[in-house]
Amino acid sequence: MPASSPPPVVRVSHLTKRYGPRAVVDDLSFEVAAGEKLVLLGPSGCGKTTLLKLLNRLIEPDGGAVEINGRDVRQQAPEALRRGIGYVIQQVGLLPHYTVAENVAVVPRLLGRPAAETSARTTELLERLHLPAARFAAMLPAQLSGGQQQRVGLARALAADPPIVLMDEPFGALDPITRAAMRRDFLELDELRRKTVVLVTHDVPEAFELADRIMLLNNGQIQQLGPPRELLLAPANDFVRRFFQADRLALQLRVLTLAEVLPFVAFDRKPAPGDAPALPPTASVQTALARLAEAGTDFLRIANAPQALTLGQLLAAVGRALG
Numbered sequence: 001m002p003a004s005s006p007p008p009v010v011r012v013s014h015l016t017k018r019y020g021p022r023a024v025v026d027d028l029s030f031e032v033a034a035g036e037k038l039v040l041l042g043p044s045g046c047g048k049t050t051l052l053k054l055l056n057r058l059i060e061p062d063g064g065a066v067e068i069n070g071r072d073v074r075q076q077a078p079e080a081l082r083r084g085i086g087y088v089i090q091q092v093g094l095l096p097h098y099t100v101a102e103n104v105a106v107v108p109r110l111l112g113r114p115a116a117e118t119s120a121r122t123t124e125l126l127e128r129l130h131l132p133a134a135r136f137a138a139m140l141p142a143q144l145s146g147g148q149q150q151r152v153g154l155a156r157a158l159a160a161d162p163p164i165v166l167m168d169e170p171f172g173a174l175d176p177i178t179r180a181a182m183r184r185d186f187l188e189l190d191e192l193r194r195k196t197v198v199l200v201t202h203d204v205p206e207a208f209e210l211a212d213r214i215m216l217l218n219n220g221q222i223q224q225l226g227p228p229r230e231l232l233l234a235p236a237n238d239f240v241r242r243f244f245q246a247d248r249l250a251l252q253l254r255v256l257t258l259a260e261v262l263p264f265v266a267f268d269r270k271p272a273p274g275d276a277p278a279l280p281p282t283a284s285v286q287t288a289l290a291r292l293a294e295a296g297t298d299f300l301r302i303a304n305a306p307q308a309l310t311l312g313q314l315l316a317a318v319g320r321a322l323g
């Protein structure tokens with residue numbers, strides 16, 4: 001193996017879990033690289049939660065193996081293992097009689113970290129997640145909104161600074177606006193950027209926004225594993241194709257870059273206005289449309305393109321690029 005590719009943080013081989021005669025996780029093999037964001041996607045009941053719980057031994061498999069950092073998880077005590085892996089569960093799961101600060105500090109306390117260090121870390125995380133400690137630290141979970149509780153759940157999972165974080169529908173209980181805000185925070189949080197994350201969702205646009213790679217599951221089996229655009233543009237089978245059908249156009253605008261539509265633009269001879277917003281060719285069509293809407297203009301400049309283009313020209317080019 002070349003020195004440039006570090007060993008995977010998670011290596012799963014032939015992992016199987018049965019309930020009765022049915023394999024709900026069926027002979028799965030895959031790896032997760034350091035710092036990667038892997039999103040498990042699929043219909044309800046396809047085995048996402050079960051797979052996530054097999055990774056940190058909340059559930060024991062019937063066959064196959066999970067290695068974390070090159071070590072079989074069966075060689076590690078489940079409690080020790082789980083302290084090194086942050087886990088955000090589907091129903092948030094805050095302790096109702098603990099304050100916000102106490103909830104966040106649970107794992108660092110278990111690990112015997114110094115109280116002053118834990119307190120500083122808790123304050124810092126709460127601030128970063130838009131829950132100023134001065135106001136929120138002493139509150140009880142019941143006094144918070146659903147979105148605020150989810151933020152506390154995320155802070156708790158990150159408190160001990162685990163290199164791996166597993167998240168099960170972390171934004172699942174939220175209304176669409178709070179959900180979008182949480183996703184933005186997720187993408188901007190430096191804490192998470194460095195970490196290896198395995199995140200479960202059944203929300204297709206969410207998967208496309210957050211994933212380096214998507215694992216699309218059905219009946220406990222991998223239908224396709226790859227970068228979002230690969231699943232969209234080169235589906236491995238009919239299940240994959242159908243799964244993205246309803247969101248296809250929106251997803252295409254998200255994965256299609258300006259560089260890809262540029263060859264299809266019919267430029268005219270009109271001079272470009274100097275104040276047209278400029279975008280790099282690597283920007284997505286969706287980003288370009290958002291910038292145009294924000295700027296309240298019809299003109300867009302792409303670096304290296306011969307001249308500015310109009311919204312109409314852009315949309316016509318997208319139509320041609322998509323055939």
Ligand SMILES: Nc1ncnc2c1ncn2[C@@H]1O[C@H](COP(=O)(O)OP(=O)(O)O)[C@@H](O)[C@H]1O
Pocket residue numbers: 019024042043044045046047048049050051
């Ligand atoms: N403890 C259990 N006993 C029996 N069946 C289970 C148990 N946990 C999950 N299942 C079944 O396994 C399948 C996968 O469940 P789950 O992993 O929770 O799916 P998902 O998270 O993708 O919605 C479902 O059919 C579910 O009913």
Ligand SMILES: [Mg+2]
Pocket residue numbers: 048049050090
């Ligand atoms: Mg689930």
